[in-house]
Amino acid sequence: MSAFEYIHYKVEALSKEETISKLIRFEEIDKYRSFYKILPAVINYSKEHERETIEKILNKSTKELIILFKAEKKPHKATIKKVINDCMKQIALSGVSTVNKDFACELCWYLSDIAGLEMRKTSTNSTWGYWDIILNEVKVIEHKKIAPPRKKKGKGLQ
Numbered sequence: 001m002s003a004f005e006y007i008h009y010k011v012e013a014l015s016k017e018e019t020i021s022k023l024i025r026f027e028e029i030d031k032y033r034s035f036y037k038i039l040p041a042v043i044n045y046s047k048e049h050e051r052e053t054i055e056k057i058l059n060k061s062t063k064e065l066i067i068l069f070k071a072e073k074k075p076h077k078a079t080i081k082k083v084i085n086d087c088m089k090q091i092a093l094s095g096v097s098t099v100n101k102d103f104a105c106e107l108c109w110y111l112s113d114i115a116g117l118e119m120r121k122t123s124t125n126s127t128w129g130y131w132d133i134i135l136n137e138v139k140v141i142e143h144k145k146i147a148p149p150r151k152k153k154g155k156g157l158q
Helices: 016-028 031-038 048-070 077-093 098-114 119-123
Strands: 131-134 137-140
Touching: 016 048, 016 098, 031 048, 031 098, 048 077, 048 098, 077 098, 077 119, 098 119
Parallel strands: none
Antiparallel strands: 131 137
């Protein structure tokens, strides 16, 4: 797998064995050395502890995806999507620099492509906690507060 294979998003679906082998290969490689051309600034503006944090988050998600694909039944797309969304949320909350977040989100989208989803199109509207481009201007995004779950109103004992 070349470092820039992800740029040309795959057209055909991968077999289960191909998917597992690509995920294993992704887990083993140094993401910053292999994919730095996605965002060259990541080499100059990332500290060692930030790199380790991103690598840990991505490797954890990759392991979860490998487990899903090694199961006898084909994993549901919703389950795969949840793993990748959780990865992106962890990245957004990790406290690393914006450059590292951008880089890691690109790699999450690459993981989603390997897994057979096209999350780039659907997750760009989600809030990942740092910025978005709105009307050709970069806008900082605050995390949306999640409302606490409502308590069910019961009739109680009568």
